[in-house]
Every structure is written in structure tokens, then in C-alpha cells.
Amino acid sequence: MNAHQHAGAAARLEVHVEQKSFSSATGERIDVLRDLHFDVPENRFACIFGPSGCGKTTILRILMGLDGDYGGSVRLPNWPDPRVGAVFQEPTLLPWRSVEQNIRLALPGHRKDANLDLLLEILGLDHLRSFYPGELSLGLARRVAIARALAIEPDVLLLDEPFVSLDQALAQQLRNLLLSVWSERPTTALMVTHDLDEAIMLSDRIIVLSPRPAKVVGVFDITVPRRERDEKARDDLRRSFRKQFLAPEPGS
Amino acid sequence: MMAEEKPLGRPLGRSMGEQAAAPIWMVLLSFAALLVAWQLGATLWPTRSFPPPLLVWQTFLGEMASGDLPYHLAITLWRVAASFLLAMIIGAAIGIFLGMHRRADQFFNPWLILFLNIPALVIIVLAYIWFGLNEAAAIGAVALNKIPNVAVTMREGARALDPRYAEMASVYRFGGFDRFRHILMPQLQPYIAAASRSGISLIWKIVLVVELMGRSNGVGFQINLFFQLFDVAAILAYTLAFVAVMLSIELMVVQPLERTSTRWRRRAA
Numbered sequence: 001m002n003a004h005q006h007a008g009a010a011a012r013l014e015v016h017v018e019q020k021s022f023s024s025a026t027g028e029r030i031d032v033l034r035d036l037h038f039d040v041p042e043n044r045f046a047c048i049f050g051p052s053g054c055g056k057t058t059i060l061r062i063l064m065g066l067d068g069d070y071g072g073s074v075r076l077p078n079w080p081d082p083r084v085g086a087v088f089q090e091p092t093l094l095p096w097r098s099v100e101q102n103i104r105l106a107l108p109g110h111r112k113d114a115n116l117d118l119l120l121e122i123l124g125l126d127h128l129r130s131f132y133p134g135e136l137s138l139g140l141a142r143r144v145a146i147a148r149a150l151a152i153e154p155d156v157l158l159l160d161e162p163f164v165s166l167d168q169a170l171a172q173q174l175r176n177l178l179l180s181v182w183s184e185r186p187t188t189a190l191m192v193t194h195d196l197d198e199a200i201m202l203s204d205r206i207i208v209l210s211p212r213p214a215k216v217v218g219v220f221d222i223t224v225p226r227r228e229r230d231e232k233a234r235d236d237l238r239r240s241f242r243k244q245f246l247a248p249e250p251g252s
Numbered sequence: 253m254m255a256e257e258k259p260l261g262r263p264l265g266r267s268m269g270e271q272a273a274a275p276i277w278m279v280l281l282s283f284a285a286l287l288v289a290w291q292l293g294a295t296l297w298p299t300r301s302f303p304p305p306l307l308v309w310q311t312f313l314g315e316m317a318s319g320d321l322p323y324h325l326a327i328t329l330w331r332v333a334a335s336f337l338l339a340m341i342i343g344a345a346i347g348i349f350l351g352m353h354r355r356a357d358q359f360f361n362p363w364l365i366l367f368l369n370i371p372a373l374v375i376i377v378l379a380y381i382w383f384g385l386n387e388a389a390a391i392g393a394v395a396l397n398k399i400p401n402v403a404v405t406m407r408e409g410a411r412a413l414d415p416r417y418a419e420m421a422s423v424y425r426f427g428g429f430d431r432f433r434h435i436l437m438p439q440l441q442p443y444i445a446a447a448s449r450s451g452i453s454l455i456w457k458i459v460l461v462v463e464l465m466g467r468s469n470g471v472g473f474q475i476n477l478f479f480q481l482f483d484v485a486a487i488l489a490y491t492l493a494f495v496a497v498m499l500s501i502e503l504m505v506v507q508p509l510e511r512t513s514t515r516w517r518r519r520a521a
């Protein structure tokens with residue numbers, strides 16, 4: 001059980017979870033994941049797309065090594081020593097450390113003194129280095145969390161709905177920022193979302209999950225290069241996605 | 253670019269025990285009134301067992317000049333410091349352990365309640381009987397009186413630890429020292445401050461009893477000596493000097509320390 005698989009050398013991310021369940025306070029067993037298998041090719045950006053409460057966060061927690069109580073195996077890029085850049089559902093910054101300290105603390109030993117100027121500038125955080133997280137808006141705190149995940153030059157990037165509960169314009173702006181930093185140095189990335197437009201804008205692959213217990217309903221690969229995904233291309237993608245996995249869009 | 257972002261609510265409340273302080277002239281006036289009342293009482297009821305302030309002051313100067321008071325005061329302060337440190341370290345270790353291990357907590361909780369309720373005097377007597385009339389027994393007995401209190405406060409702190417920070421630290425592979433310094437300590441800081449405050453004020457009272465019963469120096473020993481000589485002026489001189497020193501430590505060390513380490517909380521508007 002829960003053995004991480006050691007064979008193979010590819011820098012891809014593989015998930016094989018036979019089953020994962022929680023027991024509730026009353027002792028009831030809740031099956032959350034069941035026969036869940038998918039992978040993300042090296043340096044590709046994938047989205048997990050599924051209904052609320054289906055077990056998306058649980059998958060990321062397993063990949064982050066925070067939950068070892070499951071049946072199956074997972075494999076992260078650069079196994080057995082993957083460096084994980086994580087963006088949690090909430091920013092999870094240390095309130096008692098400044099923005100810059102929060103980022104630096106996450107850096108691995110040999111990069112503790114790394115130059116963060118470029119990253120902070122792209123993300124529009126350079127004038128906020130010495131601020132405390134309590135002095136930031138949610139959008140800015142999210143940006144710092146993203147900066148922290150990218151600053152460590154991760155082997156794999158795991159993001160749990162990083163743009164949820166932001167207004168659309170701001171979320172869109174942050175998605176663009178994430179894309180521009182990620183494109184500078186692509187890594188294998190897996191992001192949880194329940195926003196289809198977001199998934200279509202960002203991903204090379206969308207992994208569609210069923211309601212709980214979650215298994216993979218299908219995989220939707222997008223081959224159109226990101227910079228060619230204009231309004232019309234996205235419409236087409238959305239339509240073919242819906243045709244494959246969901247009821248047709250009302251009015252179309 | 254930032255205009256559309258809404259400010260985030262403050263995640264944590266204010267530190268405990270914050271209160272508007274009285275203006276300094278009020279404090280001085282209050283002490284002056286006490287002095288006048290004391291002088292009045294001593295004049296109306298002249299007796300050797302209730303000396304006027306001036307006599308106490310003269311005794312104080314005499315004891316200072318002879319070097320007795322500074323010597324005994326220093327010994328007592330050292331005992332306060334040693335037992336305080338000991339009680340904080342051991343109490344915090346026990347409290348944090350219990351706060352993190354529910355089973356152990358359930359098992360040891362009755363012990364904690366028992367120790368909380370053993371009178372200080374009993375612990376002191378037993379310590380002297382079992383370990384002899386020595387410095388280690390004295391300091392250990394004082395610390396032992398305080399450890400259960402510290403443990404209870406720190407257990408509360410450990411229970412309130414936010415697991416999300418520990419998880420973040422584990423994903424980003426913080427080292428042991430970084431976890432201690434940047435994850436654990438800042439979360440426990442208000443509890444450490446609370447335990448220290450009540451710790452200091454309890455300890456400096458118990459130390460005098462320990463000295464009175466089994467040491468041949470220190471403020472407690474001196475007070476016992478003057479008790480036998482019926483020298484109330486000297487007793488008051490020692491007591492007031494000791495209280496003054498403890499209060500200035502509280503005012504000049506403990507409180508500023510508390511203020512600096514909660515700076516990140518106050519800065520937000």
C-alpha cells in the first residue's frame with residue numbers, strides 16, 4: 001500500500017490510486033478516490049477538472065506527500081527527490097514573516113541567496129517585499145504564494161484552485177502572470193480547477209473527474225498552442241469539450 | 253492595478269492583556285498618597301512594629317552601604333532567574349508534547365491536575381527532605397511549583413497550532429531549526445508570553461519561602477532573620493527593594509519583549 005513507485009526515469013507525473021477513503025467522525029467510511037489513473041507528460045501543464053467535493057484536493061495532498069494513507073502509487077518527476085512547488089487552496093503564508101522572508105524560507109539551501117528581483121517584478125511584488133501578509137489583499141497574497149512556488153525552481157508545480165474567490169478580471173490577470181512566468185521555465189504542472197474556461201486557457205491536458213468517489217471520466221488533450229488560443233479557438237475547444245463530457249451549452 | 257483587490261481581514265486577534273495604561277502622573281500621585289497614609293498611620297500609632305517611611309529609607313541606605321542588601325538581592329535574583337528558566341523549558345516541553353499527543357494527554361492529565369493542586373509549601377519541604385538543604389533542591393522546588401502552570405498554558409498553545417503551516421513547511425522541506433524558529437515559535441509566542449508573565453510573579457514569591465526554609469542567604473533568609481529580631485524597618489526595606497527590582501524587570505524587559513515580537517500583528521491598519 002501507498003508505496004511510491006521507483007521504476008522508470010521519465011520526468012512525468014503518474015498517479016495510480018486504487019482507493020482512498022476517509023472515515024468520518026461517526027466511523028462511517030467515505031470513499032473519495034477509486035481506480036484513479038492518469039499522467040502528465042514532462043513539462044506539460046495539466047488541469048484536474050471535477051465537481052466540487054469530488055476529491056481534487058485529496059489528490060494533490062497525496063502528491064504533496066501530506067497523506068500517505070491510500071492504496072496505489074504515485075510518481076512525481078525527478079523521483080525519488082522531487083522538489084514540489086505547491087500553491088494551496090488558501091495562500092498559507094506565514095503572517096509573522098514578510099513577503100520576501102516567506103519566499104526565501106521556502107528556497108532550498110543552495111539557493112537561499114538567490115536573486116528574486118526578476119520574479120517579484122514580473123508578479124508585481126517588488127515594492128511589497130517588506131510587507132507582512134496581513135497587509136496584503138487576497139489577490140496579492142495569492143501572488144506571493146505563486147511566487148514562492150516558482151522561486152524554488154520546482155520539478156513539479158501543484159496548484160489547488162489558486163484563483164478561486166477572486167473577481168474575474170483579477171483572476172484573469174493572475175492567470176496571465178502565471179503563464180508568463182511558467183513559460184519562462186516550463187515544469188510539469190498540475191492544477192485543480194472547476195472553471196472550464198480557466199482549464200482551456202492554461203492547459204495542455206484536462207483530466208475530467210467523476211463525482212465522488214472520483215475516477216477519470218476522460219482526458220482532453222489540447223494541441224493548439226497557447227498563444228493561438230484566441231476567442232474563437234477557445235469557443236471551439238469549449239464546444240468540443242462539452243460535446244465529449246457535458247451536456248451541450250444552452251442555446252448552442 | 254491593485255484597485256480592484258479587496259483588503260483581507262486580520263487573521264488573528266490582538267495579544268492578550270492589552271489595556272490603556274494610567275498616565276504617569278497618576279501613578280506617582282497614587283504612590284505619594286500611599287506614603288502620606290503610611291506616615292500618618294505611623295505618627296498616630298507610634299510603635300516599633302510599624303516604622304515610618306523615613307526610618308525604612310534610612311535602613312535601606314544603611315543596608316545598601318554595608319553591601320548586605322545588594323548581595324542578598326543578587327542571590328535571590330539568580331534563584332528567580334534559574335528556576336524561571338528551568339520551569340519554562342521543562343513546562344513548555346511537557347505542555348507541547350501533551351498538546352500534540354491526545355492519548356498521552358488523556359493519560360497524564362490527572363497527574364497534571366494533582367501537581368497543580370499540591371501546595372507550594374509541601375513541594376518545598378519534600379524537596380529539602382529528599383534532596384538535602386542545597387541550592388539544586390531549592391531551585392528545583394521553585395521550578396516544580398511552576399511547571400504544571402506552564403505546561404497547561406503551553407498545552408493550550410500546542411492545541412491551537414495551525415496544521416496548515418506545518419504542512420506548508422513539510423512540502424517546502426523546511427529544516428528542523430527553521431520549523432522551530434519560523435513555524436512553531438511564532439505561533440506559541442503569545443502563550444509563552446502569558447506563561448512567563450504569570451511565571452515570574454509566582455516564582456519570585458515562592459523563592460522567598462524556599463530561602464526562608466532552607467538557605468543561608470537571599471532576601472527570604474534575611475527577612476526571616478529580621479523577623480526573629482523583630483526589625484520591621486529592615487523587613488520593609490528588603491521587601492520594597494525586591495518588589496521594585498521585580499517590577500522594573502517586568503516593565504523594562506518582559507513588556508517591551510512582548511511588544512517587539514507582536515509587531516507584525518499591530519502594523520496592519
Ligand SMILES: Nc1ncnc2c1ncn2[C@@H]1O[C@H](COP(=O)(O)OP(=O)(O)OP(=O)(O)O)[C@@H](O)[C@H]1O
Pocket residue numbers: 022023024030032051052053054055056057058059194212
Ligand atoms: N480529513 C478528512 N476527513 C474526512 N473526510 C474528508 C477529509 N478530507 C476530505 N474529506 C472528504 O473527502 C471528500 C473530498 O474532499 P476534497 O477536499 O478532496 O474535495 P475537493 O474536490 O477538493 O472539493 P472542493 O472543490 O470543494 O475544494 C469530501 O467529501 C470531504 O468531505
Ligand SMILES: [Mg+2]
Pocket residue numbers: 056057058089160
Ligand atoms: Mg479542494
